[in-house]
Amino acid sequence: MRDLSGRLEHLSLNTATVRGRWGLAEAIEGCARHGIPGICPWRDQLQALGVEEGARRIRNAGLKVSGHCRGGMFPAADAAGRRAALDDNRRAVDEAAALGAACLVLVVGGMPAGSKDLPGARAQVQDGLAELLPYARAAGVPLAIEPLHPMYAADRACVNTLKHANDLCDDLDPDGEGGIGVAIDVYHVFWDPELELEIARAKGRILGFHVCDWLVPTRDLLLDRGMMGDGVIDIRGIRGLVEATDYDGLIEVEIFSKANWWRRDPDEVLCIMAERYRTVV
Amino acid sequence: MRDLSGRLEHLSLNTATVRGRWGLAEAIEGCARHGIPGICPWRDQLQALGVEEGARRIRNAGLKVSGHCRGGMFPAADAAGRRAALDDNRRAVDEAAALGAACLVLVVGGMPAGSKDLPGARAQVQDGLAELLPYARAAGVPLAIEPLHPMYAADRACVNTLKHANDLCDDLDPDGEGGIGVAIDVYHVFWDPELELEIARAKGRILGFHVCDWLVPTRDLLLDRGMMGDGVIDIRGIRGLVEATDYDGLIEVEIFSKANWWRRDPDEVLCIMAERYRTVV
Numbered sequence: 001m002r003d004l005s006g007r008l009e010h011l012s013l014n015t016a017t018v019r020g021r022w023g024l025a026e027a028i029e030g031c032a033r034h035g036i037p038g039i040c041p042w043r044d045q046l047q048a049l050g051v052e053e054g055a056r057r058i059r060n061a062g063l064k065v066s067g068h069c070r071g072g073m074f075p076a077a078d079a080a081g082r083r084a085a086l087d088d089n090r091r092a093v094d095e096a097a098a099l100g101a102a103c104l105v106l107v108v109g110g111m112p113a114g115s116k117d118l119p120g121a122r123a124q125v126q127d128g129l130a131e132l133l134p135y136a137r138a139a140g141v142p143l144a145i146e147p148l149h150p151m152y153a154a155d156r157a158c159v160n161t162l163k164h165a166n167d168l169c170d171d172l173d174p175d176g177e178g179g180i181g182v183a184i185d186v187y188h189v190f191w192d193p194e195l196e197l198e199i200a201r202a203k204g205r206i207l208g209f210h211v212c213d214w215l216v217p218t219r220d221l222l223l224d225r226g227m228m229g230d231g232v233i234d235i236r237g238i239r240g241l242v243e244a245t246d247y248d249g250l251i252e253v254e255i256f257s258k259a260n261w262w263r264r265d266p267d268e269v270l271c272i273m274a275e276r277y278r279t280v281v
Numbered sequence: 282m283r284d285l286s287g288r289l290e291h292l293s294l295n296t297a298t299v300r301g302r303w304g305l306a307e308a309i310e311g312c313a314r315h316g317i318p319g320i321c322p323w324r325d326q327l328q329a330l331g332v333e334e335g336a337r338r339i340r341n342a343g344l345k346v347s348g349h350c351r352g353g354m355f356p357a358a359d360a361a362g363r364r365a366a367l368d369d370n371r372r373a374v375d376e377a378a379a380l381g382a383a384c385l386v387l388v389v390g391g392m393p394a395g396s397k398d399l400p401g402a403r404a405q406v407q408d409g410l411a412e413l414l415p416y417a418r419a420a421g422v423p424l425a426i427e428p429l430h431p432m433y434a435a436d437r438a439c440v441n442t443l444k445h446a447n448d449l450c451d452d453l454d455p456d457g458e459g460g461i462g463v464a465i466d467v468y469h470v471f472w473d474p475e476l477e478l479e480i481a482r483a484k485g486r487i488l489g490f491h492v493c494d495w496l497v498p499t500r501d502l503l504l505d506r507g508m509m510g511d512g513v514i515d516i517r518g519i520r521g522l523v524e525a526t527d528y529d530g531l532i533e534v535e536i537f538s539k540a541n542w543w544r545r546d547p548d549e550v551l552c553i554m555a556e557r558y559r560t561v562v
Contacts, residue, residue, distance in 0.1 A: 116515040122474070151432045153472035154513045155497045164474050191434035193403070193445050216436045218502055232435045234397040 001243050004251075005278050012038025012066035014210065014254035015045060018269055020262025024049045025057065027266075032061045034270045038250040040067040040105070040208075046095060055098045066250040067144060067183065067208045068096035072106035072157070074128030075121040077113065082124065085109075089132050096141045102249060103144035103207040104136065105183050110155040121158045129172055129180070137179040144183035144207035145169065149191075151221050162189055162198035169205055181205030184242060185254065187212050187225055190233045196241055203245035211235055211281055212255045223258035227272060229280035239281060251281060282524050285532075286559050293319025293347035295491065295535035296326055299550055301543025305330045306338065308547075313342045315551040319531040321348040321386070321489075327376060336379045347384075347531040348425060348464065348489050349377035353438070354390035355409030356402040362393070363405065370413050377422040383530060384425035384488040385417065386464050391436040402439045410453055410461070418460040425464035425488035426450065430472075432502055443470055443479035450486055462486030465523060466535065468493050468506055471514045477522055484526035492516055492562055493536045504539035508553060510561035520562060532562060 002010060013036050015027040022030065024045040031039050039058060046054045046068075058065060071092040076082045096104040108125045111118060129143065136143050145165040148157035159165055165182045173180050182202050187210070189195055199206075213231030218224050228235055239251070253273050255261050261269050283291065294317050296308040303311065305326040312320050320339060327335045327349075339346060352373035357363045377385040389406045392399060410424065417424050426446040429438035440446055446463045454461050463483050468491070470476055480487075494512030499505050509516055520532070534554050536542050542550050 111513060116513050116518075118472070118515070149432065150430065150472040151499070151502075154495055158472075160472055161474065190399070191431040191439075191441055193442065214435055218432070221432075221499055221502065232392060232397050234399070237397075 001240050004281055008035050008274055008277065009037055010251050011036050011274065011277050012040055012064070012250040012252040013270070013273070014040040014069065014252050015042055016069070017253055017255045017261065017273070018266040019045070020258070022266045024054055028057050028061050028063065030266060030270055031063055033267075034274060036270065036274065037062075038064045038066045038252065040065065040069055040252050040254070041099070042069045043092060043095065051095050051098050058099060064250060065099045065101040066252045067103045067105045068092065068099055068101040070105045070107050071143070073109035075109045075112055075124040075158070077115070081112070082128065086128060086131055089128070090135055093132070093136045093139050093141045097139045101141065103142045103181070103183065105144050105146055105208060107146060107148060108157045108159045110153060110158050118153065118158055125158060126168060126171065129168060133172060133180055142178070142207050143180045145180070146183040146185060146208075147188055149188040161192055161194070162202065163194055166198055166201050181207040183208035183210060185210035185212075186233050186235055186238050187214060190214060190238060195238070199241040199245065206242060206245060206247045207249070208252060209239070209242050209247060209249065210252045210254045212253065220258065223256045225255045225257055227255060227261065228253070228276040235281050251277070253277070282521050285562055289316050289555055289558065290318055291532050292317050292555065292558050293321055293345070293531040293533040294551070294554070295321040295350065295533050296323055297350070298534055298536045298542065298554070299547040300326070301539070303547045305335055309338050309342050309344065311547060311551055312344055314548075315555060317551065317555065318343075319345045319347045319533065321346065321350055321533050321535070322380070323350045324373060324376065332376050332379050339380060345531060346380045346382040347533045348386045349373065349380055349382040349384070351386045351388050352413075352424070353387035356390045356393055356405040356439070358393040358396070363409065366390070367409060367412055370409070371416055374413070374417050374420050374422045378420045382422065384423045384462070384464065386425050386427050386489060388427055388429060389438045389440050391434060391439050399434065399439055406439060407449060407452065410449060414453060414461055423459070423488050424461045426461070427464040427466060427489075428469055430469040442473055442475070443483065444475055447479055447482050462488040464489035464491060466491035466493075467514050467516055467519050468495060471495060471519060476519070480522040480526065487523060487526060487528045488530070489533060490520070490523050490528060490530065491533045491535045493534065501539065504537045506536045506538055508536060508542065509534070509557040516562050532558070534558070
């Protein structure tokens with residue numbers, strides 16, 4: 001297991017963590033100022049800055065790009081909606097390629113409005129992935145399926161376990177050609193009794209590892225994530241399982257926190273984040 | 282699959298659904314008034330009325346008791362805490378016996394305060410169940426393990442999938458002697474890609490079937506459940522799977538809804554609940 005107590009060499013900032021106050025330009029400068037070597041931007045912020053300009057600034061700051069957030073959202077109520085989603089995913093792949101991102105993170109989408117057909121949404125996700133994969137391979141951008149916590153099954157991502165994500169990878173890439181894998185966020189998977197087994201099974205296809213913490217109580221389903229150490233997740237234990245698969249990529253901090261971290265001075269957030277990375281992660 | 286469109290013969294009211302305004306005495310009278318043949322009381326409300334008095338009133342109203350809510354909460358920080366939890370569970374078994382309840386519903390408990398050891402909590406749950414089971418068998422009260430949604434893993438119940446609950450039943454009752462089974466609440470399990478498989482596997486040990494709905498958006502992790510039909514759960518589909526195992530017990534409505542249903546006139550709630558039972562469940 002890697003020793004994180006010294007330099008911040010494996011740390012990456014998902015810019016959502018400071019989006020309460022910072023756009024992408026400020027986040028890039030913040031990473032440089034705090035010695036954080038990695039970044040994962042969000043599409044809206046990248047587009048606001050301009051894709052080429054954002055990529056240039058990230059390059060000039062010497063940052064690695066742990067991922068691009070996010071593609072996915074495949075299911076739609078009709079064929080036109082599904083085509084539009086695929087077109088948008090291709091643009092996301094192009095952006096990730098421009099950034100030199102380690103992967104395109106996929107939040108796969110939930111049920112279309114009014115639908116109660118979860119198996120149908122899951123089939124649409126599989127079809128969408130199958131259609132996107134050749135394009136992503138040609139662009140050299142690995143697709144990272146991120147299983148989201150089951151509380152997002154209906155409206156955000158109907159892939160809710162690492163087992164399901166691993167099954168999709170097996171189905172879509174039966175020969176191990178690559179180009180598709182998983183992103184593991186402790187927040188989404190810590191509860192899973194199959195976690196140890198499925199992390200081992202993900203060996204060689206873990207494209208991203210994300211950390212934050214689960215607060216007790218959690219006051220909002222989406223925007224009340226905790227800083228590492230403030231919650232109940234055995235983050236180091238999960239990191240141990242991930243690194244036992246020989247994962248040696250960046251460790252990305254992604255915290256949606258409307259009532260707390262988004263309100264604070266982002267420089268303070270980065271200071272605390274770096275300290276917790278060294279001591280808790 | 283049973284036809285629910287006519288009489289309410291399989292409907293049961295979990296009294297939590299109307300606890301915003303009614304105690305147990307009012308809920309019993311409400312069931313009688315609305316032709317609802319089943320009830321599932323909560324311990325605090327039963328104790329407030331008196332166990333014998335509550336049991337007498339339920340009997341006099343001619344109600345079946347689909348379950349008693351709730352035992353469980355096994356994990357504790359120390360041995361004294363675990364003993365206290367077991368003592369309390371034995372009292373819950375006694376109450377369920379006094380009520381003639383079809384089962385004692387178990388919300389198994391999460392991690393003790395300050396702990397990040399989910400496997401440890403799960404081991405404590407298994408140990409607690411093993412210790413309680415002979416007592417419950419002697420009292421003639423089946424124990425119903427209710428897997429709770431993964432969003433409750435930390436602080437409420439660390440059994441979060443029907444697979445885990447089935448595994449526990451297999452481990453604790455390897456010879457199929459009975460006395461332990463599962464309670465299936467659509468709210469907790471609808472997201473699970475293994476659901477069909479695990480419901481089939483639960484054949485013969487389904488002790489309770491609970492319905493409500495998952496709202497989009499859900500505004501509170503605990504107290505924002507929806508009335509059947511107002512959310513995204515394919516309730517009838519899940520009921521079909523449950524009844525395909527020959528389950529012929531009551532269908533219990535349990536809705537925690539601080540901002541909506543708990544504020545309404547409980548007689549109105551029961552009217553709407555009966556209508557939705559006939560048309561949506």
